[in-house]
Amino acid sequence: MDWQLLFLSFSTIFLSELGDKSQLATLSLSGSSSAPRFVFIGSATALLLASAIGVFLGDRISIFLPTKLLKAIAAGLFAIMAMRLLMPNLHEE
16 A cells, blocks of 8 residues: 555645635535534535546546646646636626
């Protein structure tokens, strides 16, 4: 088992998920629910499924694209999303 990769992926995802929209939605749902354990099960399952899709797609795409190019594409997409979040009125004229 590659413990370094396991720790790196856990810490990266854990830190990036803190305070994001899905955590705030889970907080809101559990606060207004009479059964917070089901909110936990649902949100954990959703995160697990989203991660599984990402791993599957990353594995399949890496067959056709070099890892360096795949990382560059991911970095570019993150940069585009960051710019859209920082400048929401960019396309409205």
